[in-house]
Amino acid sequence: MIHAGAGPEPVSGARQTPIFQNTAYAFHDADHAASLFNLQTFGFIYSRLGNPTVAALEQRLASLEGGRGAACCASGHAAQVLAFFPLMEPGSRFVASNRLYGGSITQFGRTFRKFDWHCDFVDTEDLAAVEAALDAGVKALFIESLANPGGVVSDLEALAELTNASGAVLIVDSTLATPWLCRPMDWGADVVVHSATKFLSGNGTVIGGAVIDSGRFDWGASGRFPGLSEPEPAYHGLKFSETFGDLAFTTHAHAVGLRDLGATMAPMNAFLILLGLETLSLRMERHCRNALRVAEWLEGHPKVAWVSYAALPGSPYRDLAAKYLPNGAGSVFTFGVRGGYEAGIRVVEGCDLFSHLANVGDARSLILHPASTTHRQLSDEQRAAAGAGPEVVRLSIGLETVDDLIRDLDRALAAA
């Protein structure tokens, strides 16, 4: 979290990673330029494709997730586009969990259709349904390790086995878990995506995303992913899987994905995320400890109908949490207020310390009523499936003194 990807800078000896606030990089000569453009040598050309500060973050995230390489980009949503881009063709299909961040459901279900990419949503707790959905043409299964909003934990190992057997790629959004709580690649994930906007940066300062590749999927042998195994016209017909082996996905993500989609991460943002990562372990420990205390307290409150936090003894996800999240179940969870939609809104509006806003993973505690905000675009059915019904309030527990948080919620609930 502190060292990977970031030794002292060789020219100056600067110990903290410098912010290379820079657009383009000088070539030694025409031959060097040609080598770079042909991908024959390592190096920087233009910051849309790669930048030294961003590359330091990429290396650190690849190291933390146990991956081969990573590509950072402008946001978590950009990371999802970047992850699917090498895998999909017009008309391609993939399968996703129906318990995802609401924005992902909208992105996959609506916007991706404009690329002629098609998503089938399934209940990924029903393994038979997942197996049936993963038929021969499907490119990928997309899940969240710890799902937003509701304290739901995916059975990574079982889902990886099914995906692997079907020849598809398992993509895991591990935003809410962070690599400190869970490393999906240890359980068989092929690709991990993050919204670095959340816990990785940790202070509510940036929008950013990352795609990390395990390097384990054999694109050449599969034949299901022509973008990685067939000649790439824009690079004189080279085949990424053949030329770059286990670096194919990461190289493609920069040399084709970022080059053409253009959703690049700014160096300043990479710096802030690197800075955040230095304290990730300390923060996550405190986030989880605070969250468990608040969840336990809420469970005993008369105005609270239920609490969905995977580390609670009564949670149906407790065993999965013990297996996949042994260091803590994160700090984002939901609870149901007695009194439905109106009561949910009153709790959110009644807080003085919790900030009413649409984000998670901040040092500050955050509160939100998903049904009227992040999950507003969805149908009632989709909202219920995603754990965002009318009475649901979502919390993202921060790093404050936990008694102050409980006092704030107590006051807000009393007024609701």
Added chain:
Amino acid sequence: MTSALTYSDALIAGILRRVRTIAMVGASPNWKRPSNFAMKYLQEKGYRVIPVNPRAAAGGASILGEPARTSLADVPAPVDMVDVFRGSDAALEITREAIRLREEKRIEVVWMQLGVRNDEAAAEAEAAGLTVVMNRCPKIEYGRLWGELGWGGVDSGVISSRRPRLVPAPGRGTSE
């Protein structure tokens, strides 16, 4: 299969520092082939890379400015390292030739490319006093150890608080 191969960073770095001339068996004249990529990169880093490719040699072709040779025997001495860019099956015969030519060409290292592994060949070469590396790419290892691989977002696996030396030229020893 067989056990995983592990080589210390010190061993790999030592080889890449010591070696100056590399005979690349299986170097392709087609610039889009991985062998051609690796050869060009190693040339840029200051190594002399001599391609061994009988078909290219028969046509009198040069690869990246170096005339292609028919066999290892045709490569002028000294050859510090033989880089096997052929299938695992072909590696035994190539290694045996390297062992035979060891004194004459002053060969020290037999390096088999990423994906190439032949334990029998390795055992024979090691018994003859050669250093053997298998299933690794010298380009990737060079990039990994001197920081360039990370420029593309790849995890180098290197953690160090030491101020790095600028990328060393080959054959300059450890003082670089």
